[in-house]
Amino acid sequence: xxxxxxxxSWVICKSGTSVKIECRSLDFQATTMFWYRxxxxxxxxxxxxxxxxxxATYEQGVxxxxxxxxxxxxxxxxxxxxxxHPEDSxxxxxxxxxxxxxxxxxxxxxxxxxL
Amino acid sequence: AQSVTQLDSQVPVFExxxxxxxxxxxxxxxxxxxxxxxxxxxxxxxxxxxLSGSTLVKGINGFEAEFNKxxxxxxxxxxxxxxxxxxxxxxxxSRKYNQGGKLIFGQGTELSVKP
Numbered sequence: 001x002x003x004x005x006x007x008x009s010w011v012i013c014k015s016g017t018s019v020k021i022e023c024r025s026l027d028f029q030a031t032t033m034f035w036y037r038x039x040x041x042x043x044x045x046x047x048x049x050x051x052x053x054x055x056a057t058y059e060q061g062v063x064x065x066x067x068x069x070x071x072x073x074x075x076x077x078x079x080x081x082x083x084x085h086p087e088d089s090x091x092x093x094x095x096x097x098x099x100x101x102x103x104x105x106x107x108x109x110x111x112x113x114x115l
Numbered sequence: 116a117q118s119v120t121q122l123d124s125q126v127p128v129f130e131x132x133x134x135x136x137x138x139x140x141x142x143x144x145x146x147x148x149x150x151x152x153x154x155x156x157x158x159x160x161x162x163x164x165x166l167s168g169s170t171l172v173k174g175i176n177g178f179e180a181e182f183n184k185x186x187x188x189x190x191x192x193x194x195x196x197x198x199x200x201x202x203x204x205x206x207x208x209s210r211k212y213n214q215g216g217k218l219i220f221g222q223g224t225e226l227s228v229k230p
Binding site: 046 | 161
């Protein structure tokens, strides 16, 4: 149980285009989903926290207009990187948790390469 | 605020040897503690967690960890490692009783198991 999927697993796009990444909890209802960014050989950096039906809470320094997060249902959250640039290239990982469970379950990640 | 320090960035070890990956945390409030493993180009998989109760926690793949409140540590151990244990290991904490569930990660420890 507690499986989280992400789609796509990798994406290459041109600079200036937008990319949408989906995060789904497959066998549980996720009251909260989290989006992380990970640079090579580094730890995970939390970008934002999203609760179903409400606006996402962004961490300091994360541009909310650039990284649009939508948590439309209890099993789906999306991250849209708008007007992507090469510096947005990274590994994006989502996680999900279901209240009152304290554990976050992670997706397999999406590698984004912006040319 | 909470912080997590993983004292070793890299731990090389021979197959079938014991290993300990160290994790110390700092927090003014009670916390939950987690260890996650990340294989190359994948998301994070939960190894084990401490929420309450017995301070010795057993996880998957033969790993265990011991919560030491006085030393604010949560070291991960395995008595005999396999080549397949080669991966990045992350220690993380979250605030107890905080329904937001935000995780604070350590910098990660790269475990390299050699034949």
